[in-house]
Amino acid sequence: MTSSPPILDIADLSVSFATPRGKVRALRDVSLSVPRDRIVGIVGESGCGKTTLISSILRLLAANAVVEGGTIRFEGEDVLAMPDAALGELRGKRAAMVFQDPMTALNPVVSIATQMIDIQHRDPAPKAEKRARAVAMLRRVGIPDPGERIDGYAHRFSGGQRQRIAIAMALLMNPSLLIADEPTTALDVTLEAQIVQLIRELKRDFRGSILFVSHNLGLIAELCDEVVVMYAGEVVERGDVRAIFHAPRHPYTRLLLACDPARIPDGAGAELPTIKGALPDLAALPEGCIFASRCPEAELRCVAAAPAMIATGHGHVARCIKAGHG
Amino acid sequence: MAEMLLRLEDIRVRFRTHGALRARLTGIDRPYLDAVDGVSLSLAAGETLGIVGESGSGKTTLIRSILGLVELAAGRIWFDGAEIVDRSDAALRVLRRQVGMMFQDPVASLSPRKTVRSLILEPFRIHGLALGDPAALMDMVGLPRALLDNYPHQLSGGQARRVGVARALALRPKLVIADEPTAGLDVSVQGEILNLLARLQAELGLSYVIVTHNLPVIRHVSSRLAIMYLGRIVEEGPTRAVFTAPAHPYTRALVAAVPRPDPDDARSEPLLSGEVPSLRDRPSGCPFNPRCPDAQDRCRIDVPAPRALAETRTVACHFPLSTRMTPRLTT
Numbered sequence: 219m220t221s222s223p224p225i226l227d228i229a230d231l232s233v234s235f236a237t238p239r240g241k242v243r244a245l246r247d248v249s250l251s252v253p254r255d256r257i258v259g260i261v262g263e264s265g266c267g268k269t270t271l272i273s274s275i276l277r278l279l280a281a282n283a284v285v286e287g288g289t290i291r292f293e294g295e296d297v298l299a300m301p302d303a304a305l306g307e308l309r310g311k312r313a314a315m316v317f318q319d320p321m322t323a324l325n326p327v328v329s330i331a332t333q334m335i336d337i338q339h340r341d342p343a344p345k346a347e348k349r350a351r352a353v354a355m356l357r358r359v360g361i362p363d364p365g366e367r368i369d370g371y372a373h374r375f376s377g378g379q380r381q382r383i384a385i386a387m388a389l390l391m392n393p394s395l396l397i398a399d400e401p402t403t404a405l406d407v408t409l410e411a412q413i414v415q416l417i418r419e420l421k422r423d424f425r426g427s428i429l430f431v432s433h434n435l436g437l438i439a440e441l442c443d444e445v446v447v448m449y450a451g452e453v454v455e456r457g458d459v460r461a462i463f464h465a466p467r468h469p470y471t472r473l474l475l476a477c478d479p480a481r482i483p484d485g486a487g488a489e490l491p492t493i494k495g496a497l498p499d500l501a502a503l504p505e506g507c508i509f510a511s512r513c514p515e516a517e518l519r520c521v522a523a524a525p526a527m528i529a530t531g532h533g534h535v536a537r538c539i540k541a542g543h544g
Numbered sequence: 545m546a547e548m549l550l551r552l553e554d555i556r557v558r559f560r561t562h563g564a565l566r567a568r569l570t571g572i573d574r575p576y577l578d579a580v581d582g583v584s585l586s587l588a589a590g591e592t593l594g595i596v597g598e599s600g601s602g603k604t605t606l607i608r609s610i611l612g613l614v615e616l617a618a619g620r621i622w623f624d625g626a627e628i629v630d631r632s633d634a635a636l637r638v639l640r641r642q643v644g645m646m647f648q649d650p651v652a653s654l655s656p657r658k659t660v661r662s663l664i665l666e667p668f669r670i671h672g673l674a675l676g677d678p679a680a681l682m683d684m685v686g687l688p689r690a691l692l693d694n695y696p697h698q699l700s701g702g703q704a705r706r707v708g709v710a711r712a713l714a715l716r717p718k719l720v721i722a723d724e725p726t727a728g729l730d731v732s733v734q735g736e737i738l739n740l741l742a743r744l745q746a747e748l749g750l751s752y753v754i755v756t757h758n759l760p761v762i763r764h765v766s767s768r769l770a771i772m773y774l775g776r777i778v779e780e781g782p783t784r785a786v787f788t789a790p791a792h793p794y795t796r797a798l799v800a801a802v803p804r805p806d807p808d809d810a811r812s813e814p815l816l817s818g819e820v821p822s823l824r825d826r827p828s829g830c831p832f833n834p835r836c837p838d839a840q841d842r843c844r845i846d847v848p849a850p851r852a853l854a855e856t857r858t859v860a861c862h863f864p865l866s867t868r869m870t871p872r873l874t875t
Contacts, residue, residue, distance in 0.1 A: 263730035264701070376819050377599070406598035406757060408816045411801040415815060433730065436803030440810075459807045477731040479760035481805050484784060489739050490764060493732035496700070 223294060224251040225395050225427045226275065226313075231288035233270055233279065240501045244270045248288070248453050249527075250446045252395060257421060257428040259442030259459070261435060261474070265497050266448040268431050272397055275429075276309050293394060311340060314388035318400040320380035324372040330356075330383060331368040337387055355386040358423075359416060378409035385416065389424060397429045402437065414441055435478045439463055444533075447471045450497050450508050453527075457534030467528075467536035469513045507538070515540065548622070549751050550587040550610070550719060555580055555619035557602070557609050561824065577823040579605040581775035583619075584850070587768075589718070592745070592752040594766030594783065596759060596798070600820050602775035603755045604648070607721050610753075611643060612636040624718060641671055644712030646722040650704040654696040660707055661692040667714040676714055685710045686740060702733040709740060713748070721753045726761055738765055759802050763787055768856075771795050774823065774831040777850065781857030791859040793836050830862065838863055 233245040245267045252258045260268055273279045275290060277297060290297040292308060300308065317323045325333055334352035335345060343351075349368070356364035359382040361375075372380060381401060388396055398417065402410035414437060421428055432438055438445055438459070445462040447455040447470065455468040466472045475481060476491045495512035498504055504511065506521035513520065519539065528541040535541075557580040567575030580602045587593045597603045608614045610621060612631055621628045628639060647653040654663055661678045668675045682689050685706040696704060705725065712720050725741065726734040738761065744750060756762050762769065763783060770780040771794065779792040790796040797816040818835045821827060827834050833843040842862050850858040 263732060378819050406820070407759065407801045408598065408797060409819060411803070411815050412817070414803070434803065435731075435805040439805045439807045440803045463805065463807050474731065475805065477735055478805050479731070479734070479758075479764055480802060482760075482764060484763070489742075490735035492735035492739065 222254050224253045225293060226252040226429065227289075227291040228271075228275070229289050229291075231271075231274060231290060232286040233274055234284050234286055235280070236282045236284065237501070242500045243286075243451060243503060244283075244500060245274070245451050248448075248451075250453060250456060252427045252429055253444075254394075254427055255425055256443045257430055257441055258444045258446065259438040260429065260431045260446045260448060261433065261438050262448035263433060263474075265450065265500075267451040268448060269399070270451075271448075272315075272399055272429075272431065275397065276313060276315070277305055278309075307340070310337065310393075311391045312393055313395040313397060314391065314393040315397045315399065316381070316384050316388050316401045319404050320377055320384055321404065323384045324380060326372050329369050329371055330375075334368065334387055334390060337390055340391070352386075352390065355390055356383065359383070359386045359420075360412075361386075378405055378412065381405060381409075381413055382416065385413075385420070389420060392424065393426060395427050395429060397431070399431045400433070401430075403432075403434075410437075417441065435475060436480050447474070451500055452508050452537060454509065454538070455534075455536040457530075457536075458532060461532065461534045465534075467530050467534065467541040468509075468538045469515050470509050471536075473514075547588055548586045549589040549591075549624060550585075550753070551622040552583060552585045552610070553620045553622075555583045555606065555609060555621070556617040557605050557614055558617035578617075578826070579775055579823060580609060583772075583775075583777055585770055585777065585780070587719070587751055587753060589751055590745075590749055591768060592754060592766045594762035594769045595753065595755045595772060596757065596762055596769060597772035598757060598798075598820055600774070600823065601772040603772050604723055605775075606772070607723060607753060607755055610721065611640055611645060637671065641715050642717050642719065644715070644717040644720040646708045646712045646720065646725055648723045648727060650708040651696055651699070651701070654704060654707060656696050659693050659695060660687075660699070663696075663707055664710045664714060667711055671715065673715070681710045681714060684713065684744070686736075700733075701729050702736060705729065705737050706740065709737075709744070713744065713750075716748070717750070719751045719753065721755075723755045724758075725754060725756070726758065727756070734761065741765070759787075759798060771798065774820065774826060776831060776860060777858075778832065778861065779857075779859045780850070781853070785854075785857060789865075791853055791857070791864040792832075792861045793838050793865065794832050796865060797835075830860075838865075 229249050231245055231248040235242045235244055248271060262268055285298060331349060331352065335348045338348045353364045353368055356368060361367060361379060361382055375383060402413050405413060418441060430442055442459050445459050446453055449470050455471045462471060466475060473493045477493065493512055498508060498511060506523055507525050510516045510520040525537050525539045527535045527537050529535050530541055556578060558576045558578050560576045562572055562575035583606055595603045605614055609616050623639065664678055664681050665675050678692055679689050682692060687703060687706050726737055745752060754762065754766060766783050769783040769786045770777050773794050779786060779795045786795060787799060790799055816835055829844040829846055830848050833839040848860045848862045850860040853859050853864060
């Protein structure tokens with residue numbers, strides 16, 4: 219697995235936004251890679267930089283964003299230096315995206331068939347063939363009677379079916395990377411389980427890589443091979459899914475896991491764990507460790523200087539001065 | 545029954561789908577759908593009742609009907625020892641003084657043009673009462689007093705939720721109804737809101753009805769649990785018993801569908817196929833039968849009535865599961 223180059227390789231990426239309040243440093247020194255055939259999960263709470271990171275990968279950043287440094291390589295090519303023509307190829311064909319809200323991802327006034335044929339516009343194949351391909355893909359994602367229903371409009375489908383259609387559209391061009399941004403957040407739990415099952419099957423069939431963004435630790439544990447934990451614009455920990463869940467090295471990861479109500483044993487009545495304090499202001503960053511002000515294990519040296527990434531073996535790294543011990 | 549703070553009997557809420565004339569002309573004999581279809585529930589003082597169900601199960605409509613925010617088609621409601629017979633606006637206003645409501649999506653439910661001070665004093669104004677002390681209310685819900693002159697868009701999600709708690713509790717109600725109190729919050733903040741609700745319950749002797757689709761959360765906060773499906777309660781009982789030994793196949797599927805935060809604990813139970821059907825074409829017989837892995841002929845014909853399983857548990861299923869099996873939610 220380590221022999222072939224990764225699909226996506228991000229190194230030391232820093233992105234900031236120019237705002238009236240000053241420079242908001244939304245991403246700082248973010249490094250991660252998505253190997254071929256693997257599902258990598260990004261987990262973090264609101265404001266951790268997940269959305270900025272995804273936008274950077276597809277070069278969809280807002281006009282006031284500045285890439286301060288670092289590289290993004292997609293199958294070896296420098297995304298930050300790509301000309302517009304290559305970017306068009308990257309978005310949708312080589313890297314496809316499934317969004318959080320299936321209700322707004324589809325165009326309500328255009329039939330599903332038209333949308334699914336249009337998305338193949340780079341392919342010179344005849345329209346009938348594109349339609350047949352779309353029908354086959356809808357069948358694959360579990361839409362009943364796809365041959366007839368493909369001519370319907372988005373409002374004729376339920377939320378779960380719309381997310382299936384969005385996934386079908388993302389996979390039509392056979393991308394090497396699928397980016398899924400909270401794809402089940404808008405769905406009920408029984409539908410969420412079905413979509414997760416579908417993503418897993420599709421990954422097996424299509425042999426692509428998936429970058430799966432979620433705040434749901436249960437989904438990350440269930441679906442992902444590797445996990446990247448983000449906090450306030452930094453990667454604080456990264457490693458194999460088992461290492462992250464069974465032997466987390468960063469205090470933030472440990473607290474985040476402790477807060478998940480699905481992990482709290484039946485001790486009804488006891489106080490639920492929380493993470494005290496609030497996110498730091500990204501326009502006025504603290505000197506030392508980004509998590510120090512909320513960290514129950516913080517020491518004087520934590521606020522003095524920002525910690526480096528420390529490797530703890532088997533590709534597991536954590537940005538904490540204590541990560542190497544115990 | 546005498547000790548119950550809130551008692552609902554055979555509540556029905558019906559929404560019209562076609563006008564009366566059009567229904568007659570086009571020969572539709574049921575020009576309505578039953579969003580809540582015969583729900584009976586009760587809540588003892590000091591208790592927390594969780595109502596769980598997926599989108600379209602009727603849980604929000606049910607709680608809105610208690611406060612008269614949607615009209616009842618049938619059913620009886622008792623609150624604090626007296627039946628609410630008079631459902632005129634004036635009578636409902638008195639009821640709403642004693643029952644606080646926390647709405648879904650706290651940011652959207654707060655007027656963007658009002659300050660926090662004005663928002664938390666609004667209940668007093670609506671009911672024509674002497675204004676309470678805004679600083680004391682802020683202290684009660686753990687908000688810094690400096691936020692009194694802020695507007696909703698200047699609040700974080702957790703702070704907006706606390707303003708919602710202050711508004712619900714401003715008039716010192718006996719009962720608080722909370723619709724998805726932690727939806728959209730990060731896990732680290734979710735715990736804070738739930739701890740706040742628990743502390744206020746202990747301090748003020750409150751009772752709660754909490755509506756949610758989040759099973760891991762409701763497991764930790766409710767003492768009793770009612771599971772809704774297509775406008776009916778399919779199972780009801782003590783929270784722990786319902787979680788550890790579900791009697792209804794739908795409850796079992798719900799509990800099994802919750803992802804487990806452990807990479808080595810794979811799902812073993814079969815997934816539920818299909819989706820919740822539309823209320824417009826409610827299946828005949830048991831509403832769950834088209835998705836139920838255990839459905840038999842009788843389930844497609846007879847509607848199962850709720851029946852007692854134990855002293856404090858009911859299930860609406862012809863073939864309830866053995867309550868000795870123990871699926872897991874936590875590890």
